[in-house]
Amino acid sequence: MVIKWLFDRIVALIGLLTIWWVFPLVAILIKIKMPGGPAFFVQKRVGKDGKLFNCHKFRTMTVKHSGSTVSVAGDNRITPFGAKLRHYKIDELPGLWDVLVGNMSFVGPRPDVPGYADKLVGADRDVLRLRPGITGPATLKYRVEDEMIAGFVAEIKAGENPQIAKLNNVPDFTAMSDQEIAVWYNDNVIYPDKVRLNCYYYRNYSFVKDIQMIFATVLGKKIEYAGEII
Numbered sequence: 001m002v003i004k005w006l007f008d009r010i011v012a013l014i015g016l017l018t019i020w021w022v023f024p025l026v027a028i029l030i031k032i033k034m035p036g037g038p039a040f041f042v043q044k045r046v047g048k049d050g051k052l053f054n055c056h057k058f059r060t061m062t063v064k065h066s067g068s069t070v071s072v073a074g075d076n077r078i079t080p081f082g083a084k085l086r087h088y089k090i091d092e093l094p095g096l097w098d099v100l101v102g103n104m105s106f107v108g109p110r111p112d113v114p115g116y117a118d119k120l121v122g123a124d125r126d127v128l129r130l131r132p133g134i135t136g137p138a139t140l141k142y143r144v145e146d147e148m149i150a151g152f153v154a155e156i157k158a159g160e161n162p163q164i165a166k167l168n169n170v171p172d173f174t175a176m177s178d179q180e181i182a183v184w185y186n187d188n189v190i191y192p193d194k195v196r197l198n199c200y201y202y203r204n205y206s207f208v209k210d211i212q213m214i215f216a217t218v219l220g221k222k223i224e225y226a227g228e229i230i
Helices: 002-019 022-033 080-087 095-100 122-129 137-141 145-158 162-166 178-203 207-219
Strands: 040-046 052-058 105-107 133-135
Touching: 002 095, 002 105, 002 207, 022 052, 022 080, 052 095, 095 133, 105 207, 122 178, 133 137, 133 207, 137 178, 137 207, 145 178
Parallel strands: 105 133
Antiparallel strands: 040 052
């Protein structure tokens, strides 16, 4: 993956030199529209070989919130301005620095918070052989993940979700809060599927597919990957 390594650093450097002016502009807007907190969100994430690193993003949430790593569309922790940053993926721009210094790649699995990677067993741990990515097959498939989770929660509350019959170890949702349902859906449905896609990426790596996924991310397009449309 020497080509991938060189591509990441060269393109990240060009990107930072080209759009450096966006960073102070967005930082100032965050300070104005979301006062009382930092412009950048820095959090420990699990990187290649399970090593922790500081992942950088623009802050999109209020400073005081529950701390849950699973968010849904309309989550009151996400500010209106933060929602716009997320929608247009502007909050991910600081990740260019993480790519430049070698903690991340442009394409790969999204960097998990400590706790999730610890649950990987057997062949699934191949995911940890990869540098986390700004985009990737799982990111593309779940590009509107917060909306998908919100839709699941809404359907559960209305008793209208056909997915339930296909799932195992389904809890009593009536005794759970919306956030608890969201976490369950992420942990039992979305996350295992992300691991499957990321393992496929590791075992079937293609630099051409990397380029396709980058363009699909930037242009908001779908591509065929691992036998499905993502």
